[in-house]
Amino acid sequence: DFLAENIEIVHSDRTVMGNRKEVDIYIPSKSLAIEYNGLYWHSDKFQESSYHLDKTEDCLSKDIQLVHIFEDEWREKQEIIKSRLLNLIGKSETKIYARNCEIREVDTKESLKFLQSNHLQGKLGAKIKLGLYYKEQLVSLMTFGELRKNLGSDKKEGVFELLRFCNKLNTNVVGGASRL
Numbered sequence: 001d002f003l004a005e006n007i008e009i010v011h012s013d014r015t016v017m018g019n020r021k022e023v024d025i026y027i028p029s030k031s032l033a034i035e036y037n038g039l040y041w042h043s044d045k046f047q048e049s050s051y052h053l054d055k056t057e058d059c060l061s062k063d064i065q066l067v068h069i070f071e072d073e074w075r076e077k078q079e080i081i082k083s084r085l086l087n088l089i090g091k092s093e094t095k096i097y098a099r100n101c102e103i104r105e106v107d108t109k110e111s112l113k114f115l116q117s118n119h120l121q122g123k124l125g126a127k128i129k130l131g132l133y134y135k136e137q138l139v140s141l142m143t144f145g146e147l148r149k150n151l152g153s154d155k156k157e158g159v160f161e162l163l164r165f166c167n168k169l170n171t172n173v174v175g176g177a178s179r180l
Contacts, residue, residue, distance in 0.1 A: 002082060003027070003034070007089045017058055023066065030089055033059055033066045036074070073120060080120050083169040094168075096139055098175035101132035106141060114141050119166040126163050130180050132173060139168045140176040 003009050003025060013026035016033060023033040035055065042052070052068055059066035067088070069081055086092050106114070106129040114131075115123040118141075126143035133139065144160040165180075167173045 003085060003089070006086065006091050016062065016064060017055070021055070021058070023055075023059070026064075027089065031064045032088055033064050034085070035066060035068050037068055037070045039071045042070070077120055079169060080118065083118075083171075084120070086170065087167075087172050092172035093170040095172045095174060096134050098132055098140070098173055098179035101134045101139065101173070101176075101179070103179065104131055104133055105129060106131040106138065110138060111141060111143060114138055114168075115143070115164055115166065118169055119164050121164070124163055128160060132176055132180060134173075137168075139171055140173040140180065141166060142177070142180040 007027055008029065010026040010028065012022050012024060013033070014022045016023055016026055024036050025034040027033070035052075037052070040046075048054075056066045056068070065088075067085070074081060083092070108125070108129070111126065111129040111131075112123040124143065126145045128144040129141065130143075131138045131141045141164070142162065143164045145163050146155050147159060147161050165177060167176060
């Protein structure tokens with residue numbers, strides 16, 4: 001219902017995927033598909049471990065971006081998901097050009113608060129925190145840390161891993177990732 005208020009959508013589309021597969025929501029004008037994944041029926045008990053990746057790759061092979069929304073994310077972080085969806089369909093409330101922003105280092109407290117409010121995965125400590133400020137307000141944040149060993153990477157001098165990137169809710173910072 002939320003998306004239908006903002007753009008023309010097709011429910012339970014079976015034309016995109018073929019092979020009797022369907023996507024929950026398809027937005028032809030944006031080549032965008034959305035899957036709502038309930039935790040019970042989309043668990044390993046009922047789906048192969050590669051199910052979601054396979055569906056994503058099937059859509060990509062047809063030049064369609066597939067967004068997966070899991071039930072718990074929708075329940076607990078609905079405002080962040082709505083903001084991301086509006087951005088994907090070009091309907092963010094606010095549009096700011098990164099060239100009009102100032103790049104600054106962000107202190108830890110502000111970084112953690114911003115991530116908790118604006119990133120689907122929430123806050124995470126980081127060694128480097130860079131932000132874009134528009135009229136003295138943080139509107140975009142990118143954080144970096146050393147390569148994480150638990151993800152199979154070895155620490156390397158001067159090499160960092162991108163940990164988080166997000167914009168302020170309901171804000172499209174055009175060119176923000178590139179500028180940061």
